[in-house]
């Protein structure tokens with residue numbers, strides 16, 4: 001294969017920008033199953049090796065549980081292999097994860113992937129476990145690499161050695177300082193239901209399609225009244241210049257066995273999205289939940305909702321499972337990700 005010499009100074013290692021497409025041909029080099037890639041792509045954080053003209057390397061990592069990350073995909077364009085790009089990329093990823101308080105990073109590969117085994121060990125990973133016959137069981141076609149049948153999965157782990165200081169400082173912008181977050185009152189019923197209807201038109205990430213919201217002002221009033229009286233439910237509003245621009249409904253379980261658990265629905269008008277309002281609503285709700293002795297917060301989010309998933313994970317929510325093809329949005333199946341946060345942990 002023809003190799004390209006790259007200009008080291010021109011290649012930068014960087015996190016993927018918001019809305020930037022993933023280079024699928026590169027991802028497919030590491031994982032031939034596009035369906036599987038799609039399943040984890042939205043849940044991962046991605047880093048690129050970018051030479052200014054194209055993405056020549058990619059790495060995706062998924063936080064499996066608090067501080068425990070797994071490298072899900074790592075690839076360098078074949079014509080750039082063997083020039084140190086993979087090492088630079090992996091070092092960048094590990095440094096970013098360490099900065100954010102990662103406790104350990106895991107990667108899984110095959111017994112026959114000799115260069116991958118060498119590569120990860122040079123990056124500080126150690127072989128920790130072997131799942132015998134993993135590849136024989138999961139792949140229909142036999143895989144041969146370096147003349148060796150690929151049968152077993154090798155699990156390598158790199159433990160983070162340093163201490164971490166992941167807490168982010170709270171700095172409010174002028175806009176955020178002008179937004180107040182408060183508990184919904186009966187008089188908010190009309191503006192709140194109108195705001196929800198607008199949101200249904202602005203985004204497909206809420207459950208209902210435009211025009212499908214049957215709840216009227218008086219039913220919304222009943223729900224607010226219920227929340228005000230309930231010990232484990234509450235509705236939080238974000239207000240800006242007298243207008244409701246975001247809401248978070250925290251609805252507690254109604255029976256003895258689930259009253260410690262609260263289900264969350266959240267939405268911010270799109271013209272105000274991505275400006276820290278969702279985070280403010282969550283932080284306020286989490287203080288309230290801790291005060292009330294709530295132990296579990298749960299929500300579901302569409303697997304394509306990268307902003308929502310990023311926000312929830314950064315607040316400490318973990319993925320519990322995937323409800324496959326749970327919704328049909330604009331004619332396409334969409335998975336729902338089930339997430340939770342245990343406040344006692």
Ligand SMILES: CC(C)(COP(=O)(O)OP(=O)(O)OC[C@H]1O[C@@H](n2cnc3c(N)ncnc32)[C@H](O)[C@@H]1OP(=O)(O)O)[C@@H](O)C(=O)NCCC(=O)NCCS
Pocket residue numbers: 018019203205206266267268269272273274275276277278279280299300301302305306307308310311314
């Ligand atoms: C999801 C939603 C509630 C979040 O509220 P918000 O006010 O927009 O969120 P914030 O500004 O507080 O935080 C957004 C975070 O996502 C990040 N983000 C934005 N777009 C992203 C993307 N495409 N991929 C990854 N992260 C992204 C932002 O950088 C920010 O993270 P940071 O604070 O670490 O920088 C809001 O955008 C919304 O209502 N969306 C439409 C409806 C919806 O999705 N509801 C939730 C259904 S589960």
